Amino acid sequence: MANDLTLTFLKPGLQTTLQDNGRAGLQHLGVPVGGALDRTSAEMANHLVGNEKNVPVLEITMTGPEIIFDSDALIALTGAPFELYCDGKLVENNTAVYLKSGSVLKFGKLKSGCRAYLAIAGEWKARKWKGSVSPLLQAPEATPESIIQKGSKLKIDSAHLNKTGSWDKNSHTPILSHRIRLRVTPGPEFDSISRIAIARFFGQGHEISQDANRMGYRLKTDLASAEERTEMISSGIIPGTIQLTGSGQPIILLNDAQTTGGYPRIANIINEDLDQLAQLKPGDEIWFSIV
Known part of the structure; x- marks a missing residue:
């Protein structure tokens, strides 16, 4: 009834x-x-x-x-x-x-x-x-x-x-932490950034900034200067895509993000790790590993 x-x-x-x-x-x-x-x-x-x-x-x-x-x-x-x-x-x-x-x-x-x-x-x-x-x-x-x-x-x-x-x-029951390691695959423009920027991306922790919501998380890290890259046409993105802005800051895109973007897509977080990503907030730290 x-x-x-x-x-x-x-x-x-x-x-x-x-x-x-x-x-x-x-x-x-x-x-x-x-x-x-x-x-x-x-x-x-x-x-x-x-x-x-x-x-x-x-x-x-x-x-x-x-x-x-x-x-x-x-x-x-x-x-x-x-x-x-x-x-x-x-x-x-x-x-x-x-x-x-x-x-x-x-x-x-x-x-x-x-x-x-x-x-x-x-x-x-x-x-x-x-x-x-x-x-x-x-x-x-x-x-x-x-x-x-x-x-x-x-x-x-x-x-x-x-x-x-x-x-x-x-x-x-998930174990939630302020510092986690997420697995990524190389993105389509992975080779467009310098080896120094790639080393920084994988070799240090990245703090989530206050600019964080259901569209995406902006990280505080400064990876590279805009001069290292050329402009690209807008291309498809999915939840877990990591873009690198012109100022050198990585942005992790989430479920409510737009479906295309013009920044280089340097990596993608694997689907199995997206639930962990959802439990992070400003001030938490992410380390990346390539798979």
């Missing part, structure tokens, strides 16, 4: 959005992939509450929301660990939790990482564009309900509150 549930957001958090797996296959039309940045954590949250893996989840960045549930609900929070409270009582991460009608869910301190994923059992009643609820932050009118603001309301048909999935936390 269906259980109509409405979420009311008393506080939105720093950046809370409704995300699924995004819009693969539309980049040739200029539409970014979008979708949850840490896909493994998003899928695991859905698994814990008995949803299919592409059911939307709330992606919560660094500071969490405050939410009223007007009906019973089954929830799970994965990814970056938060201090999480329901009506003042501490709630465990990485497990399915039942909430009673009228419960208030509050997010406290972020312990590590950057992004958490809140799954709620049921079918979200949210508008889709091109097959996805994931918002385009450059065009918010396409999926307005998916960008959470103070007073936002989201509706869910929660029909399977007795169905949960299991998870071996010892094997699957």
